[in-house]
Amino acid sequence: MLMDAGGALLRTRPPEAxxxxxxxxxxxxxxxxxSPPADDPLLAIEVLCLRVTxxxxxxxxxxxNAEAPxxxxxxxxxxxxxxxxxxxxxxxxxxxxxxxxxEDRAVIN
Numbered sequence: 009m010l011m012d013a014g015g016a017l018l019r020t021r022p023p024e025a026x027x028x029x030x031x032x033x034x035x036x037x038x039x040x041x042x043s044p045p046a047d048d049p050l051l052a053i054e055v056l057c058l059r060v061t062x063x064x065x066x067x068x069x070x071x072x073n074a075e076a077p078x079x080x081x082x083x084x085x086x087x088x089x090x091x092x093x094x095x096x097x098x099x100x101x102x103x104x105x106x107x108x109x110x111e112d113r114a115v116i117n
Contacts, residue, residue, distance in 0.1 A: 023106040023115065031075050038079025047086065062086035069117035072100075 018026040051062035065087040066080050074090035081088055107116045 019108075022104075023108055024103065027070070027106060031071055034079045035076040038076055038082060041079060041082040043082055044084040047084075051086070053086075058087075060086040065089065067117075068092065 018029060021029065047061040053060060053063050062084075063086055064084075066085045066089065068089035068091055071077060071080065071088070072091040077088045077090050105117070108114075109116065
């Protein structure tokens with residue numbers, strides 16, 4: 009119920025503002041979250057010489073500035089991608105760059 013109310017509140021904000029708020033909330037809550045139970049060993053996979061505990065991951069578009077990777081792992085993801093490394097800071101693509109597909113209950117980043 010609380011999640012529904014929070015989700016409804018976030019949907020009133022522009023998509024990028026809602027994303028920034030969500031990353032901030034996850035970062036703050038991360039220290040309070042317990043570690044998830046261990047994944048079943050049958051779920052473990054190896055990709056490009058990297059072994060992960062399960063094949064469900066979070067793409068880099070969610071946490072571009074690597075503010076909450078440890079907290080996101082507590083949600084049970086097998087891996088969490090964060091941004092990228094560049095020699096100099098970059099502003100990214102022009103806005104808007106995040107779009108809601110309300111009917112599909114999805115976003116395009």
